[in-house]
Amino acid sequence: MQEVTVQPGAAPPLRLEKKTRSSELKKRLWRNKWLYVMLLPGVLYFIIFKYLPMYGLIISFQNYKPYQGIFGSEWVGFEHFKRLFTEPEFFNILWNTIVLFALNIFIYFPIPIILALMLNELRGNFFKRIFQTLVYLPHFMSWVIIVSISYVMVTMDGGIINELLSYFGFEKINFLLSNGWLRPMYIIQVIWREAGWGTIIYLAAIAAVDPGLYEAARMDGAGRMRQVWHITLPTIRGVIITLFILKIGHVLDLGFEHVYLLLNSMNRQVGEIIDTYVYTAGLRQGQFSYSTAIGFFKSIIGLIMVMLVNRISKKMGEEGVY
């Protein structure tokens, strides 16, 4: 303040500069007006279908009644969240979700890496391409198709798997209607659909490895396995970590569709996860606010997990995902 009054002559040009800057901005905005017109539909889409629902999360603090609307419904504070943590049912669902997530991380996650390494060892592009064509295919099938094909194969009445079991003298197994088989079926279907497709990104990373490194390693007497262990794996480490973070971020996002399609009254005990429970409680039973609270809880955990893992990976000297 002092200095400004001491040198009054300095102020006007400063103001002038500001003025020209803002008029420059106006000019730029006007020049780019058609670009903003182009952005408009997209921005509207994100506001209406992504940000309005985020705003709608406030109904988890209300007793939302469809006829009263967001503005007319009664406020109940953290009531629904309290209910969440006192209901034993919720912990069962949380546990089911965590188990499926753990299967994804510990069983599914390494498979595309191993496949990519194996594929990289394959000589000749011809076989490589045939293999890729075949294993990428299931990725483009809907979960409905994947689950339906599994269904006709494992059903008790005439499914080929059960027919083979009985042909070889084993008991038939009711895969579809048992608590014990839901999780194995889930993870097998995930592997079937996604493992092949999952190799793409690793293959690209492997292709970027400097061939001279292999040459040098061979000179030093390293076998194929050692080359993979000491050269290929370390170079694709960054990609592995990035994909791992993304996977963790989707910790509770196991795909509503897939699990919902596997569910029935006989395996709900182990199969009901947060996503399917939100659907059942919210849309089937009309508990809008309570199920929104559950969904909210899930989204928050997901966000926290991504930020956490991202920070850890940055501390470890890796690039984060954002």
Add this chain to the structure above:
Amino acid sequence: MVEDRSISGRIYAAINFTLLALIALITVLPFVHVVAGSFTTSAELAAHKFVLIPRIWSWDAYKFIFSTNTIFRAMGVSIGVTLVGTLFSMFITSLMAYGLARRDLDGRNVINFMVVFTMLFTGGMIPTFLVVKELGLINTYASLILPSAISAFNMIILRNFFQNIPEGLEESAKIDGCSDFGILFKIVLPLSMPAIATISLFYAVTYWNTYMSAILYLDDSTKWPIQVLLRQIVVLASGMDHSSTLDGTVPPPDQTIKMAVIVVATLPILMVYPFLQKHFAKGALLGSVKG
């Protein structure tokens, strides 16, 4: 990799090849089984269990499923939603991607952040359902398209692709008096055909596979797309679930009929698969370029 001609190297390669061949076989075998099973009679399927190549060929299952118009109707819905949805999505996605690809645009970072944030945090199923309901979209085909019209992922892939087009091209077009829309449609899009093809196919596959939107937003079973109908037909037979469809007049479908419906629902994907394959790896990698 350079070939290793030692004995251990050959054994290693042989084992690796065999394992991969087995994996590929296991991956496609279920599809082959279902296709083969759909082209035989139920008696044949029941009598000779492992049908990879049926001894008796038959169109019975297909004749049966096409005897009512249920399948035709559902296929029609799916084809319509896929065509309209893909066009609409591509249109607004490329407009947005192009706007955000221009580095001189004020507010670009804010909008970019707005898009990326939706990949990390969402309002979830129920609030989205309420928005769709408030907009009066329940029981309309638009509910299968609008709520998922732009995939943030696809938009970012396309934006990155546009960003790599040399700016000089756009500038010289501008000097020649070309408008922003002109630049997009006459210069940028024609130069981006590989990316456009990839993203279109991604969208088309997503629309064809639409299931969740349909069960959330459509109560009217005459509007069901093929995926929902497929689910009903496959599950209906063993009485595993509650609801039933197929107009309630049809006897529970047997294995061959279920297989035929699976094939019908899968066929369009198989038909575009060669095109998909040409582009998809490239597309998936474009996506790995960080935004």
